[in-house]
Each structure stands twice: as C-alpha cells, then as structure tokens.
Amino acid sequence: MGITGAQALIKYLEKEGVKYVFGYPGGAVLALYDALLESKLIKHVLVRQEQAAVHAASGYARATKKTGICLATSGPGATNLVTGLATAYMDSIPLVAITGQVGTDMIGTDAFQEVDITGITMPITKHNYLVKDVKDLPRIIQEAFHIASTGRPGPVLIDIPKNVSSALLEEDYPASVELRGYKPNYKGHPAQIKNLAKLIAEAQRPVIYAGGGVISSNATEELRELAERINAPVTTTLMGIGSFPEDHELSLGMLGLHGTPYANYAVTECDLLISIGVRFDDRVTGAIQKFAPQAKVTHIDIDPAEIGKNVTIDLPIVGDVALVLKDLLKRVGSQEHHTWLSQIQKWKEEHPLRYANDDQLRPQYIIEKLGELTRGNAIVTTDVGQHQMWTAQFYKFVGPRSFLSSGGLGTMGYGLPAAVGAQLAKPESLVITVTGDGSFQMNMAELGTAVEQKLPIKIILFNNSYLSLVRQLQHYHCDQRFSGVAFTGNPDFVQLAESYQNVAGLRIAKKEDVEPVLQEALSNGKLTVVECRVSEQELVYPVVLPNKGLNEMVHFPADEGGRYE
Amino acid sequence: MKHTLAVNVENRPGVLTRIAGLFARRGYNIDSLAVGKTDNPLISRMTIVVDGDDRVIEQVSKQLYKLIDVIKLTDLTTEEYVDREMILIKVNADPAIRGEIMQIVDIFRARIVDIGKNTVIIEATGDESKINAIESALRPFGIKEVVRTGRIAMSRGLKNKNYKS
Ligand SMILES: Cc1ncc(C[n+]2csc(CCOP(=O)(O)OP(=O)(O)O)c2C)c(N)n1
Numbered sequence: 001m002g003i004t005g006a007q008a009l010i011k012y013l014e015k016e017g018v019k020y021v022f023g024y025p026g027g028a029v030l031a032l033y034d035a036l037l038e039s040k041l042i043k044h045v046l047v048r049q050e051q052a053a054v055h056a057a058s059g060y061a062r063a064t065k066k067t068g069i070c071l072a073t074s075g076p077g078a079t080n081l082v083t084g085l086a087t088a089y090m091d092s093i094p095l096v097a098i099t100g101q102v103g104t105d106m107i108g109t110d111a112f113q114e115v116d117i118t119g120i121t122m123p124i125t126k127h128n129y130l131v132k133d134v135k136d137l138p139r140i141i142q143e144a145f146h147i148a149s150t151g152r153p154g155p156v157l158i159d160i161p162k163n164v165s166s167a168l169l170e171e172d173y174p175a176s177v178e179l180r181g182y183k184p185n186y187k188g189h190p191a192q193i194k195n196l197a198k199l200i201a202e203a204q205r206p207v208i209y210a211g212g213g214v215i216s217s218n219a220t221e222e223l224r225e226l227a228e229r230i231n232a233p234v235t236t237t238l239m240g241i242g243s244f245p246e247d248h249e250l251s252l253g254m255l256g257l258h259g260t261p262y263a264n265y266a267v268t269e270c271d272l273l274i275s276i277g278v279r280f281d282d283r284v285t286g287a288i289q290k291f292a293p294q295a296k297v298t299h300i301d302i303d304p305a306e307i308g309k310n311v312t313i314d315l316p317i318v319g320d321v322a323l324v325l326k327d328l329l330k331r332v333g334s335q336e337h338h339t340w341l342s343q344i345q346k347w348k349e350e351h352p353l354r355y356a357n358d359d360q361l362r363p364q365y366i367i368e369k370l371g372e373l374t375r376g377n378a379i380v381t382t383d384v385g386q387h388q389m390w391t392a393q394f395y396k397f398v399g400p401r402s403f404l405s406s407g408g409l410g411t412m413g414y415g416l417p418a419a420v421g422a423q424l425a426k427p428e429s430l431v432i433t434v435t436g437d438g439s440f441q442m443n444m445a446e447l448g449t450a451v452e453q454k455l456p457i458k459i460i461l462f463n464n465s466y467l468s469l470v471r472q473l474q475h476y477h478c479d480q481r482f483s484g485v486a487f488t489g490n491p492d493f494v495q496l497a498e499s500y501q502n503v504a505g506l507r508i509a510k511k512e513d514v515e516p517v518l519q520e521a522l523s524n525g526k527l528t529v530v531e532c533r534v535s536e537q538e539l540v541y542p543v544v545l546p547n548k549g550l551n552e553m554v555h556f557p558a559d560e561g562g563r564y565e
Numbered sequence: 566m567k568h569t570l571a572v573n574v575e576n577r578p579g580v581l582t583r584i585a586g587l588f589a590r591r592g593y594n595i596d597s598l599a600v601g602k603t604d605n606p607l608i609s610r611m612t613i614v615v616d617g618d619d620r621v622i623e624q625v626s627k628q629l630y631k632l633i634d635v636i637k638l639t640d641l642t643t644e645e646y647v648d649r650e651m652i653l654i655k656v657n658a659d660p661a662i663r664g665e666i667m668q669i670v671d672i673f674r675a676r677i678v679d680i681g682k683n684t685v686i687i688e689a690t691g692d693e694s695k696i697n698a699i700e701s702a703l704r705p706f707g708i709k710e711v712v713r714t715g716r717i718a719m720s721r722g723l724k725n726k727n728y729k730s
C-alpha cells in the first residue's frame with residue numbers, strides 16, 4: 001500500500017525539519033492542502049497574496065539559516081511568486097517553492113490556470129523541477145533542499161501537477177543526493193590562502209569589504225577575529241550589515257552609493273581590499289574604473305562565477321567563507337596599522353554621517369532612537385526607499401541576521417511579510433519593520449496575516465505621502481520635476497491599523513513624541529503600526545552620483561558650508 | 566575570438582532551454598550550437614561556439630557551470646581538436662551543367678545525395694572554412710536552399726576521452 005504524492009511531500013517536508021509553510025490554496029493544490037491537515041509538525045500560514053508567502057519564507061530563512069518553504073496554486077498563484085523568487089535569488093536566500101500545476105495530460109494545452117512556471121522562473125531560481133512522475137518526487141524534494149541550502153544558497157521551485165500529487169507511490173526517500181553536475185567547492189585553495197596571508201602581511205592600508213556571504217556562511221566570528229588580528233577596518237555591503245558589529249572601532253559601516261564617507265574614502269585609498277562574500281554590485285562600486293584604484297583586490301566567494309565578474313581580481317579564492325577564513329587565520333599574524341587607522345579616525349571625525357538634528361521631526365533621528373532603545377537587539381526588516389538607507393546608516397546593527405532587507409532586487413513590499421517569517425522563526429525576538437508609505441501599501445494586507453498569527457511586530461512607517469527615494473532621484477536627475485511620486489489617496493494609517501482586532505495604531509508627529517511613542521510601541525506586546533509624519537523633502541546623504549567614484553560623493557550640505565534645504 | 570566549448574549535460578527535458586536562456590539573458594552570443602546524445606544515453610553533448618574575449622568566455626563558462634544540469638565543460642580552443650560541420654546545399658543543375666557541378670563536388674570530396682529534375686542536393690562535411698569554400702564555389706550555379714548543422718568538435722588524443730564524472 002502506498003501513499004499519495006501529496007502525502008509523501010508532507011512526509012518529506014517533515015523529514016527536512018520544516019515547521020512552517022507559507023502559502024495560499026487553489027484548485028491545483030487541493031491534495032497538498034488536504035495532506036497538510038494531517039501534519040502535526042508543519043503549520044500552514046495563510047498569507048494574503050502569494051508574493052508575501054515567498055517574502056515570509058525568505059524572512060524565515062534569513063533569520064534562521066534554515067530553508068524557507070512556500071506553496072502556491074497553479075497559474076496566477078504561481079506567477080504571484082515571481083517577484084519573491086527573484087528577490088530571494090538576488091540575495092542568495094535558501095527557499096523551496098512548491099507550486100501546483102494542471103494535470104500532466106493537460107500540460108501544453110493552455111488549460112485553465114496553466115502557466116509554464118518552470119519556464120518563467122528559470123532565470124530567477126537556482127534550479128527548478130516539473131515533476132512528471134510521482135516516482136521522482138522523493139528524489140526531487142531531497143535534491144531541492146540540498147540545492148537550495150548548499151553552495152551559494154538560492155530558491156528552488158518544484159512544480160507538481162495535480163494528478164502527480166494524487167498518484168500513489170511506493171518509493172521512499174533516497175539515501176543520499178547524487179547530482180553529478182553540482183559539487184560546490186568549500187575548501188579554499190591552500191596556496192591561494194597562503195598568498196592572501198602574504199598580501200595581508202605586506203599591506204599598509206588594508207580594508208575588509210564584507211557582504212551577505214559572510215552572514216550566509218555564519219562566518220561573523222571569523223571575520224571579527226581577522227579584522228582584530230590584522231587591525232583592518234571593515235566596511236559592509238547592505239547585505240553584509242550585521243556581519244561586523246557597528247559599534248566596533250574598526251567598523252566603517254556601509255560603503256557605496258549611500259555609504260559612509262569614511263568607508264568610501266577608505267576603499268578609495270586602501271592598498272589591499274579583502275573582499276569577502278560580496279558581488280561588487282554597481283551600488284557599491286560607483287564608477288568601476290575609480291573603484292579601489294590603488295588596491296590589490298582579493299576576493300573570497302563560494303560562487304566562482306562571482307569572481308572577476310565586475311572587477312578584475314588580483315587574488316581569487318573560491319570556497320566557503322567560514323572555512324577559508326578559518327584557514328586564513330592559521331596563517332596571519334597580528335598587524336598594526338597606526339597611520340592608516342588614524343587617517344580613518346580623522347575621516348570619521350571630519351565626515352560623520354550627518355542629518356539636520358534640529359527641532360523638526362527627522363526620520364534619521366527616529367531610526368537613531370530606535371537603535372538606542374533596542375540597543376541593536378532586534379530583528380529589523382525594511383522595505384525599499386529612503387527609510388531603508390537611513391536604517392542601514394543610523395541603526396547600529398551589532399549581530400548577524402538582524403537586518404533583513406531586499407538588497408539585490410530592491411523589492412518594495414518586502415518588509416512586512418519578511419517580518420512575519422522572522423517573527424515566526426524567532427518568537428522571542430523583537431521584530432521591527434521600517435517602511436515607507438509607498439512600500440507599506442504594496443503588501444499592507446499582510447497585517448491580516450500578522451493578526452491571525454498573533455505576531456507582535458512593530459511597524460515604523462514613515463509617511464511623507466511620497467515615493468521619496470524616487471523623488472530624490474528626480475531632484476538630482478530631472479531638475480526637480482517631480483513626476484508620479486506623490487500620493488494623495490493615502491489612508492489614515494493609524495485608523496487602518498486599529499480597524500484590525502488587537503492592533504495598536506500610534507502616531508509620531510513631532511520630535512518630542514519620538515521617545516515616548518517608540519517606548520510604548522516596543523513595550524505594548526501588540527502588533528503595532530507607528531505612523532511617523534515626516535517631510536518629503538529630506539534627502540539621503542551622502543550620495544554618489546552616476547559615473548562618479550566613491551570618494552567624489554555629495555556630502556551632507558552643511559558639511560561643505562552649504563545650506564540645508 | 567571564437568571559442569569552441571564542449572559541454573556535457575544531463576539528457577533531460579528543458580536543458581537546452583536553460584542553456585540557451587542563459588546565453589540570451591546574459592547577453593552572450595551563440596555562434597552555433599549542436600546537440601546530440603553521447604555513448605551514455607543519460608548524457609548529451611553540446612558543442613557551443615561563442616565569440617568573445619577571454620573575460621567573456623570565462624564568465625560564459627562559469628555561468629554554464631552553475632547550471633545543475635551541466636556536468637562538464639571544456640574549452641577546446643585551448644587544446645588540439647578536430648571540428649566538423651555538415652552542409653546540405655540544393656543548387657540549380659540543368660543536365661547540361663551537371664558535369665561541372667560534379668567536378669566541384671569531387672574537388673571538395675563532397676557527395677551528391679539527391680538529383681531532381683533541375684536541381685541536385687550536395688552533402689559536404691569539413692571545417693568551417695571548407696564549408697564556406699564549397700558554398701561559394703557553388704553559388705554561381707544558383708543556390709536554392711542551404712542548411713548547416715553548426716560545429717561539432719572533439720579534442721585529439723586521449724584527453725577528455727572519458728566524460729564520466
Ligand atoms: C516593487 C518596486 N517598485 C518600484 C520600485 C522603485 N522604487 C524604489 S524606492 C521607491 C520609493 C519608495 O517609497 P516609500 O516606500 O514611500 O519609501 P521612502 O523612499 O519614502 O522612504 C520606489 C518607487 C521598487 N524599488 N520596487
């Protein structure tokens with residue numbers, strides 16, 4: 001006697017340790033939902049739109065390093081996953097997405113709710129499968145989990161036709177995964193590691209440039225040890241935030257387009273750039289020919305295709321970041337760089353991150369206070385916009401997996417569903433979403449999901465009735481002709497929050513409100529929306545304009561004797 | 566410069582799409598692509614000709630390697646290899662000029678594989694330059710139709726003989 005494909009799927013998900021499936025049902029996944037009812041180990045989280053199911057799975061994965069799972073029906077359910085899959089793919093997040101498909105006899109006939117989701121998602125998944133025979137299901141599930149979570153992590157999609165999930169099978173889980181075309185290289189080449197140690201010994205002005213790879217390989221301890229041993233300052237990418245404590249004296253914060261001035265100067269002036277788990281995104285490098293012009297550039301990454309993709313690398317090391325750093329640490333002795341570090345200290349004093357700290361309500365001030373009140377002890381998800389950059393700049397992150405943001409794709413609507421996933425993963429943690437009125441409205445229906453799951457998420461919503469990061473772009477690039485960026489139809493967000501059961505809606509309208517209202521929000525134990533009424537005229541500084549080098553950034557105007565608008 | 570890549574892949578549905586899609590979305594140009602099964606029915610062999618500088622070829626290779634279905638990839642350009650292409654050409658061939666055409670066919674060691682009322686079909690194999698040459702030699706007669714396979718290639722000697730991985 002066998003079990004159905006659907007029952008097998010649930011059984012194998014249990015075997016893989018899955019606790020939550022974020023999903024949305026439909027006709028093509030009836031059998032899967034039916035089988036799910038029988039599981040005592042897996043809880044289904046009903047989202048309000050499938051995109052949120054992927055983001056929630058991604059938030060779950062990022063907060064825990066486990067693989068996140070989402071489930072959608074065929075056709076529109078499947079296509080609603082696309083943005084979330086692309087988001088996870090760009091940020092290398094381990095996910096398994098399961099979609100229903102029309103019966104195998106209907107495939108290719110433009111049947112009702114048929115869509116070629118494996119075709120559609122080929123460029124935005126690490127791998128994907130269409131299961132044509134129920135016998136293949138156990139192998140495919142096992143391969144999917146293996147592929148999603150090993151090497152450079154990423155999303156894997158499994159498309160299961162209706163008749164496959166109801167077909168019977170006898171097959172059991174294979175003993176091990178056998179994929180001849182997939183053998184990630186974990187151990188760095190010893191000779192290359194030795195060469196890197198030598199470059200480090202010779203360097204006068206080293207800088208460590210750390211990215212999301214440090215976090216996904218759990219290498220933050222090794223990173224810290226390396227930085228302290230060789231006294232090299234550390235700058236992180238947006239994805240690398242939390243890989244190095246920002247209250248550490250060697251921390252330079254984030255680099256790039258809206259990075260700190262001292263990080264951008266340090267990278268421009270360094271003679272050795274130790275790049276770890278990064279991908280030289282254009283938002284980081286600025287004009288590529290002006291990036292780290294004096295440096296020997298070295299690069300450690302699990303994905304060989306990242307090496308030399310955007311920047312010529314003097315010394316590549318392919319391997320798992322944590323393993324490579326462990327090996328490297330056996331070979332590097334302690335280093336002092338007094339002159340270099342005092343130069344950096346000087347930059348920090350001359351060009352700190354600045355904003356107009358006057359009597360107006362400033363978003364940067366709110367973020368700074370939020371950081372102080374939580375002492376960095378929270379998981380903060382963000383959406384995309386100015387608020388995201390200010391969070392990256394002004395909230396001092398001290399540990400890994402505490403800043404969850406869509407780095408590679410820059411997906412508005414990520415914040416709240418990601419917080420749902422993170423809060424379910426870490427029920428004891430304080431989970432905060434920082435968002436803008438534009439981004440929030442993309443997935444605000446997920447308030448309902450959070451209510452249903454009784455999640456005490458804190459939503460800090462900057463309402464300026466504008467898509468202000470785009471407004472900022474128009475400020476610089478379109479001669480302040482603001483087009484398509486104003487919202488006149490915004491709801492009253494406080495009332496909106498309160499229209500849900502047991503949700504608090506709070507408002508910050510002036511500077512004096514900031515501390516007391518944040519304190520109330522952080523301690524009320526409830527799902528809370530804090531609407532902060534801020535000005536749309538605020539700009540993110542510094543900013544590196546197109547075709548400029550990092551050191552040519554536009555500073556906060558008052559820093560250059562200018563007037564703040 | 567043109568590079569000839571020998572790519573062994575899992576013989577599964579969708580693999581060709583994955584490879585072609587990768588080239589398209591990363592902006593690499595495929596000059597030619599030929600696929601067929603190997604002695605192992607679970608493995609197909611693709612010969613892909615790509616034009617690009619060393620950096621492009623390096624990226625192409627690394628990106629191809631990232632595909633789970635790609636088992637092994639060799640850039641034959643860096644070693645000694647044999648390559649062949651096949652062409653079928655249908656040319657005008659009134660009985661009066663058939664002799665002349667047959668001479669050309671002989672010179673190129675090609676074959677006539679079909680004779681119609683006023684046309685012949687010629688089959689030839691060889692490297693790209695030979696194929697180009699036969700095509701231009703026949704052009705004056707009036708070419709009705711041409712079909713070429715694209716390049717297939719194999720390294721010389723023992724190296725890479727065994728593609729089990
Ligand atoms: C899905 C999506 N659509 C469009 C954009 C382009 N975009 C980037 S930032 C931004 C404005 C964001 O506005 P808001 O969420 O209000 O944040 P603010 O910049 O005001 O802090 C837009 C439209 C995007 N990143 N994602």
